[in-house]
Structure formats: C-alpha cells, structure tokens
Amino acid sequence: MSKEITSREADYSQWYNDIVIKADLAEHSAVRGCMVIKPNGYAIWEKMQAVLDKMFKDTGHQNAYFPLFIPKSFFSKEASHVEGFATECAVVTHYRLKNDGNGNIVVDETAKLDEELIVRPTSETIIWNTYKGWIQSYRDLPILINQWANVVRWEMRTRLFLRTAEFLWQEGHTAHATAQEAIEETERMLHIYADFAENWLAVPVIRGRKSPNERFAGALDTYCIEALMQDGKALQAGTSHFLGQNFAKAFDVKFTGRDGKLDHVWASSWGVSTRLMGALIMAHSDDSGLIIPPKLAPIQVVIVPIYKGDEDLAKITAYVNELTMRLKGLGVSVKYDDRDTQRPGFKFADYELKGVPIRIAIGGRDLENKTVEVARRDTKVKQTVPQEGLDIYIVKLLEDIQTAMFNKALAYRDDHITEANSYDEFKTLLDDKAGFISAHWDGNPETEQKIKEETKATIRCIPLDNKLEDGVCIYSGKPSTQRVLFARAY
C-alpha cells in the first residue's frame, strides 16, 4: 500500500482521509457509518481520556454508567429534545434471532418488544429518569456525574472521527439546587474543555455561546469551544449546556430545599467526543502525515539505530538502553526501533507519517563523536546534539514543540478572524479567505437561517468576552449591538 499522502493544496478532504487511513488511526467498518479505531488512533484517544478524566475528578466529578438503551417513550417527555434526537437513530425492535430451518438466521417475529428501545444518541432522558430516584432533598445535591460511553446517531454522510454513526464520548450530567450553581458548572466545564484543547491538543479555541438556532435540543443555553482547521473551516470541539429545569420537569425530579419548599432540580450536561481526534489531525498535520502534540503522543521519542554490523548495533544498543532508562525516568515515552527487517529511511518516513514528535538517529560516527541526530516532527529541523545532557535537552524540546504547535495554530487562527461590514464582503471573505468572520447580526434566527442557506456559514458562537459595539446586521440592515463569529464548519 502506498504511503503517499494527497497534499492539502490538491484536496484537503482527501489529505485528511489519507492521514487517518495511512497513519493507521481508523478505518471504515463493514457496518455503514461505524468506524474501527485502530491501536494507533485509540492510544491517542486513551491519552485524551486520561487527561480529561483527571480534570473531571479534580473538580469533584465521579464516573458512573447508564444503559445503552432508552425506551422510546422517554424521548417524548422533553418537547424540544424529541425534535433534536428522536429522529435518525438505531431502533431495537426484537430480542431474538432464530434459524428458519433452511440454514438462514432470521428475526424471530414472536420476540417483538412491546416498546421499542433506542440506542442512546445522548443520555439526558435515561439519566434524569434515574436521578428521580436519587434526589429527594437539597442534601442529595449536587450530583456531579460523568459517563464514558458509546453513542449512536444515524448520520447519512460520515467521515472518520468527524461524523460517524457510532462514536465514543464522555457526557457529564449534573444536578443542582439552584440555577446559578448549574450555570457555574456549565461554565466551569467549558473552561476545562478550553484548557484541555489549548494546553494538551495545542489547539486554540474561542469560548462562546451558541445562538438559539444552534443550541442543544432541550438546553436553555449552549456554550461551546470553536477551533479553526487549516482549511479555514471551524470545528466545534466541545459543548456545555445549561439545561435549566427542562429535564427535571420532564421526569418530575423535585427536591425539598433548605426552606422546606419543593422545587425542580437544575441541570447541566457537557461532552466531548472522538471528534477531538479529527481536530487534532486537521489542526496540526502536514503533507508528510500526522503531527501529534507531545503531551498526547503515545510515543514521544523514537530512536533508530544506523549500523553496519552486529558489533556496531551492540554498541549503539548499549547506549540507547541507558538513554532510554534516563528518558523514562523523566516521564518520556520512548520506542527503540532496532528491527532489521526495515531500513532507516523507511523507518524515518513511517514515524514521520505517524507523527512521533521527536526522532533520534544514532550511528557509528555519532558514537565516536558522542552525538546523536535529533529531528523534530513539527518543523522537520534536524540537529546534531551532544549526548551529554541529551535527556534534559529532549524534555525541553518536547515542551518547545508543544508550545510551537500551539503558537503556530494560534497565529493561523488569529490571522483568520476577519471583520466583514457588508454581506458582499462577508461572502467574498468566506470564499477567498475563510476562517471566522466577525460580523453584525440582528439577533433574528431567521436571518441566521437565510445566511446559512445562502452561504453555508453558520454562527459558530458569540464569544464570552464579546465587546458591545453598535452596528447594522450585514444581512438585514437592522440594528445590532455586537459582532458574532460566522464560519463554515465541520
């Protein structure tokens, strides 16, 4: 199989797909819309999970697990939720297969469920139905629970990691005694997501609120982090929802307050998914392959020996073993690739494709000179580095790469937030430059809908720190008090 990757210039979409496939991150499965996450991809997802899980626990959350299936009737209980989620989903209608006598396996029609079960597209309904049994008094609040799970939404057009019928995610579901506490929680988790995106994924994000059109079905307010990909399209990397009392009312979850009065419970929910893998890939990678930020790289340093004979190799290996031990002691993950079935050039290209942040090559002359060759994946710069102090040098270089990747993405992002003051300018910018377009909007959902239909751009968010500024809507000419960020998006 060719390891050639289509260039971003030639076909951005194919470039993305090539990286996912050729870096062995994921592939399509035999089941329409469902992906197989391969070990290389899953190892990165596991690192993301570990970091996020610690962040959640450090802020008082606990993990739990709720059923995969949701009774169909649950969806009807929250009016706006049903429209958003009870549409394209996997419906379980039977619970038995049988042999038809001719060697065929068929559905046993006698084993039809009284009520169909839906494979969870998100778990608000089943969780709030459960919380009803857990909450009587303010003493039972807050409930701060997270779930790591698979969910299914029957997407028609799928793309690996970005949009698949089944995906992996975490969903937080919290219950509070007051609206203010629930809002604080919603915002706290948004900032945790932003922190993760910027300091681990090395992807700068804009923190904001969705317009009503783009809100989660059942939320009073949806917060999000929005990232920019190298093709100028936005990607929503995480959302956090203030659900008000909607689900508590739908599932009749009340509590007795300190004052002895009964009230419905306040809620938040928040989630990030394997979509973050798409963000990681598209934000950083180049035409040679994947580039993984060091803090999420399963292998941070690969060492390749360059040798002529067994004696040469033995000397190199002795040095490498000692170096590896020092690096591991400093928390660096190292792989020594001394396979004799592949040549160094092949290995170099393969680790470049797979995004290992640092490659160390070491040959006979290096041993004599007490040096090694260090190549960083992000810039492809190679340097001859003394063996003395190499472990500290590598730790520092990993930090530098992490920072450089963030700064590069930040510079690109900041260069791609452009103000538009007319609809013509808006449309030209969208086609010629892309990125976020900061423009006045009259606050009317219909205006947003028209702009979306005509340009495929949506309001990505109203930034949290947005400054007020009088202006006129680029579409309707009506008065506006602030600019919002539009973009075409994944």
Added chain:
Amino acid sequence: MSKEITSREADYSQWYNDIVIKADLAEHSAVRGCMVIKPNGYAIWEKMQAVLDKMFKDTGHQNAYFPLFIPKSFFSKEASHVEGFATECAVVTHYRLKNDGNGNIVVDETAKLDEELIVRPTSETIIWNTYKGWIQSYRDLPILINQWANVVRWEMRTRLFLRTAEFLWQEGHTAHATAQEAIEETERMLHIYADFAENWLAVPVIRGRKSPNERFAGALDTYCIEALMQDGKALQAGTSHFLGQNFAKAFDVKFTGRDGKLDHVWASSWGVSTRLMGALIMAHSDDSGLIIPPKLAPIQVVIVPIYKGDEDLAKITAYVNELTMRLKGLGVSVKYDDRDTQRPGFKFADYELKGVPIRIAIGGRDLENKTVEVARRDTKVKQTVPQEGLDIYIVKLLEDIQTAMFNKALAYRDDHITEANSYDEFKTLLDDKAGFISAHWDGNPETEQKIKEETKATIRCIPLDNKLEDGVCIYSGKPSTQRVLFARAY
C-alpha cells in the same frame, strides 16, 4: 431508606442484592435487564480496569475499538458460533423515528434496514472480518488487541452484575501464525486473569479447561478460572479461548508464511466482565455489608473526627491533614469525613456498609494520648494505635487485610473441594455441603448433561494440574482416568 441487610443465613440471594443496592453499587434501570452502575460501584470497576489494562499492555497488547453493531449475516459464518450467540440478542431493524402527527413518536417504517444489525454479544465476527484487511503475511502477525466495551445478551432472568442484558467487559482478540503461539497466548491470558483474581480481588481460583459442553461457541478449547462464593456455588470469573482456525476460515483470513505458503490464521479470545464485581461482593462481604480488598478499594482509609466543639475539631483536623498528607505520599487513598450533618455512629455504620478497609476514629482524648482508634473492616477488630509511626502501620495493615481476605477465602474454598465416589454421595454433598465436588466422569457429554438435568451441577472445569487417577464415572460406572470439578454455579 433502611440500611438493614438481610443475613446470609436467612437469604443469601437477598443478602447479595441488599449489599449491591444499599452500598450504592448498582441498581436496576428503566430498561429491562439493564443496570445503572452507580459511582461507588463504578469506582471499583475502574480500579479493576486500570490493573487489568496495565497487565495486558505489559504483555504486549494494545487497545482498539470495533463497532457496536454486527451485520446479521456475520453470525451465520461460523457454524457453532451462530448457535451460541445468534439467539437472545438485541436486533436493530430501523434507523429513524418520526412524529405521527398526533404527538406520538413512532418507528418510521420507510427507514427499515436492508440487513438487520445485532448489538454485539461478543465481537469475534466483526473483528475477524476486520482482521482480514490487516493480515497478508507472517510479518503482520501476531496481532494482540484488546477492547473495552459494552455488550448485550438478552437474558431473561437477570441479577445485578452477575447476569444483565447489557454488561461491560474487555475482550481480547489475537491472531497468530501457529497453533502453538495461539495456545500459549490463551494460557498466558488465563494466568493473568488468575493472577488478578488472587492478588487483587483476593479470590482464589481454580485454573482449568471446560468440558466440550461448556466451551465457548466457536472455540476448540476454553480455559477458565473458577471461584467459590460463600454459599458454596461456583462463579466463572474469566475465560480464555483457543479458537483454532475457525474464525479465520469463516472470514477467509489467510497469511503467507515464511515458507511462502498460504495458511489460515490461528486465534485466541479472552474476556472478563463486570461480573467480577459480583465475585468481589459475594466472596468477601458479611452481614454488615460490603468488604473491599484494599488493593481495589477506591477509598482505603476513612478518618472520622469525634469532637465536642469547633476548637476540638480544629485540633483534630490539623492532625488529620498532616496524617493524610503522609498517607497519600505512601500511595494510600484517604477520605476525611468531617461532615457536621451526621453523627460518628452513623458514619461508622455507613463506611462499614460500603466496605472501606480501614476506619480511623480520633477524638479529644486520642489527641492528648497521641493515639487513634483503628478499625479494620474485614475482622471488625478495633485497636488503639500510637500516632507515632501510624502511616507505616496503616500501609502494613492494608497489606495484612489483603492477605487475610485471600487466606480466609482460600481456607473456605479448600475446605469445599470434596471428593465423591458415588452418585448418591455426590447428590448428598451438593445439597448438604455444596462447593466443588471432585468426581470421576466418563468423558461423555451426555453423562454431563444428565447430571446437570438431575442435580443442576455442571462440570466447572478440569483443573490444569489435574492428576491422572483410574476410577469409574459416578453416573455411568464407565471407566475414567481423572476426577473433574462439579458444582452448582452462578
């Protein structure tokens, strides 16, 4: 809600259920047969996962993720697998819901799948269909992959953790160039499971092979670890299967060997599930509640202050903070429960119910005497212990508890392996003593089936280290070369 637990003597089954519910480990959900794993239960499961995951990775395995759904036709491809698994399972037939116009959500009959999808009961078929694309040559082997996932088997009679329609598990699926390698892998994983059961769960297990009747559907050989619960019933705590070339043949997975010849690939699969939670609970707990082995306890030490006023509490808290820091430094997880809404007696009972291995109580007099009161959960023994050296004392005590729990379970187990030399003796033992019964069997599946029908006892396993011994089958009187272990089982 009463925290009273039914005694084991009065009703073992109700005792188990009381512990699961009242220690907040899990509960039944609104979906038939599916459980909610509550934070207290999930935290133990997470500790199990972390330990097992490290064991798998230390032996060269990687994690990956395969689809939740399996096309119905896949089940027909492996003849014996289909009989075992294509029966009671969740069948997805449609992919859309719609509003019927009267405010009801109904299945959209226009969105019927051409081929039904089965929610995975186990993933051999979809994984081997995937491996087909990954394996061409011996250079692609071995493949050593594990998946953490949810699976669904439509069980009619369910019990929390022990038998639920949806459960969580890990399933390893490996591919090898030779039968010998696949068998070595199968045995390696069995020993890892046994190591985990004995050294972490503190549950002694018998390592053995299943009789053909009890083999995994599609396996040539099924290895298992069998544990004994306090009511004398056995529980299969993990299985590891040598699949031969069955799945490779069913999915046409061939490789070119070093000799240039094409051959089908050899396979193993192995798994443990949230059933281990059931084993943990039933092997160790008592009539006061759960007892968690220290190495899997999310909270290993709880500290309860006993105080009269704020000044008292401040002094105790100052000491506790310092103690906590020292304990955490030694890797001990500590909770300080200084809630003023509950009295010490309530807290003592609650942590006893929830199985925290060590409770430290400290009052004003303890401060004066430079002592604390230490209570261990397993024996309920309380001791006054000097504050000097307390941290080291606690670390040592946690180890002692872990060992004592294992030894206690081992003594019980060893006392409940009994030889029977006639069918009458066999039946009497089953009813009066229970446990494992070591008896001669003629090797005939029909004999095993008859014994099962008449006594509800099955062959749990043929121990790996079984000694050969001439004898006659207790049922048929035919000659036998070895005893096997029978038991009634969960």
